[in-house]
Amino acid sequence: MHRVVVTGTGVISALGNNASSFWQSMISGTSGIREITSVDVSQLRFKNGAEVLNYVPEEHFALRDIDMMDRFAQFAVVAAREAIAEAGIEWTPELRETTAIVTGSCLGGRSAEESGYWELFHNGKNRVHPYTIPLGMSNAGTSHISMQFGIEGPAYNISTACASSAHAIGDAFWMVRSGVAPMAIAGGSEAPFLLGGLKAWEAMRVVSKDTCRPFSAERSGLVLGEGAAMLVLETLEAALARGARPLAEIVGFGMSADAAHITQPVTKGPVRAMRMALRDANLAPEQIGYINAHGTATEANDRIETAAIRDTFGTHADKLAVSSTKSMHGHALGAAGALEAVASILSLRHGILPPTANFLTADAACNLDVIPNRARATAVEACLSNSFAFGGLNAVLAFKSLG
Incomplete structure (x- = not known):
């Protein structure tokens, strides 16, 4: 079994279009939530979202490539480019043949599908864009990363609602740790700002x-976000041998199913996932100093997650720092776990814990140290990143500081 480290991160989000600006906005407590501009929101009961700003596809891709790439797939490639550049990878034929790509996206290319349906059902057209299928498929981000870098190893996408990219990173970690792949590009991407999709979320009243x-x-529900985050995972020995700078070590992964309700959370599944991540990492609960919470700001989720953390950590829960960075970058669905993994990694790297922004009044049902509104300069040994999805599917990642 190999030790696995993160040597590169890439981000595009409402908090910035690279990992550095994402991090600086986060530790300053800046919220990327504002009125949605890419969609006419006059028909919606909610107006706000966490959109990527100042993104011009032509600055990143040739026109012929843009025609074949939905917005979510473009985000995936942009984030992967940054992560690979930071890792300083020098591609060899053997490395290209064996590197894995594992991504998460629960929606895929919905904009291509929605525009096609509009033409069919509203404008009375008899055909849709000839590339609607390759534009819409959820694995398009995976495939475009593969083609961009000539990577020919195991490559696939996971779609498990808002746990998608956490599952993807966990799977990639296990592949590298076991020796199935010497390196992996892992993360997730999502672009949910489409009228049909927003109306569907509106109907859920969350x-x-x-x-x-x-x-x-005073929490009143989640706020949707978009973007992508990608990590480069490789063995510690390989990273050190080529002179790379590891950012943090990924040491554990746990996952579970609630087997209870399609949308309502329960404590038992998250507890099992957190305990499994600790066992997989060979970490004692007392070694965890921070949790990047799933923290959606719905009444049920925050209350249940608090109870699950207390069940898992017992009295140590009183010493844990817990924050939800969704308060700043929004709930990016299939990309959420990857964005939060980067936040966790950079927290360990810099010894700063990001805040829960927009916090007003403590809730007795959420009696944790939630780092309200201001980042905290605190170095911790290890942390967890929680992702708990609709369908009762849970994924928890464990990271450790390299000192």
Whole structure:
């Protein structure tokens, strides 16, 4: 079994279009939540989202490539490019043949599908764009990363709602640790700002009309976000041998199913996933100093996650710092776990814990140290990143500082 480290991160999000700006915005407590501009929101009960700003596809891709890439797939490639550049990878034929790509996206290319349906059902057209299928498929981000870098190893996409990219990173970690692949590109991407999709979320009555306030007594629901985050995972020995700078070590992964309800969370599944991640990492609960929470700011999720953390950690829960960065970058669905993994890694790297932004009043049902509103300069040995999805599918990643 190999030790596995993260040597590169890439991000495009409402908090910035690279990992550095993402991190700086996060530790300053900046919220990327604002009125949605890419969609006419006059028909919606909610107006706000966490959109990627100042993104011009032509600055990243040739026109012929843009025609074959939905927005979510473009985001995936942009984030992968940054992660690979930071890792300083020098591709050899053997490395290209064996490197894995594992991505997460629960929606895929919905914009291509929605525009096609609009032409069919509203404009009365008899055909859709000839590339609707390759534009819409959820594995398109995986495939475009593969083609961009000539990577020919195991490559696939995972779609498990908002646990998608956490599952992807966990799978990739296990592949590298076991020796199945010497290196992996892993993460997720999502672009959910489409009228049809937003109306579907509106119908669920879980989206806030103002902002995202995880764990706050005034919380009123989630706020959707978009973007992508990618990691480069490789063995510690390989990273050190080529002079790479590891950012953090990924040491454990746990996953479970609630087997309870399609949308309502329960404590038992998250508890099992957190305990499995600790066992997989060979970490004692007392070694965890921070948890990047799933923290959606819905009434049920925050209350259940708090109870699950207390069940898992017992009295140590009183010493844990817990925050939800969704309060700043929004809930990016299939990309959420990857964005939060990068936040966790950079927290360990810099010894700064990001805040839960927009926090107003403590809720007795969420009685944790949620790092309200201001980042905290605290070095911790290890942390967890929680992702708990609709369908009762849970994924927890464990990271450790390299000192």
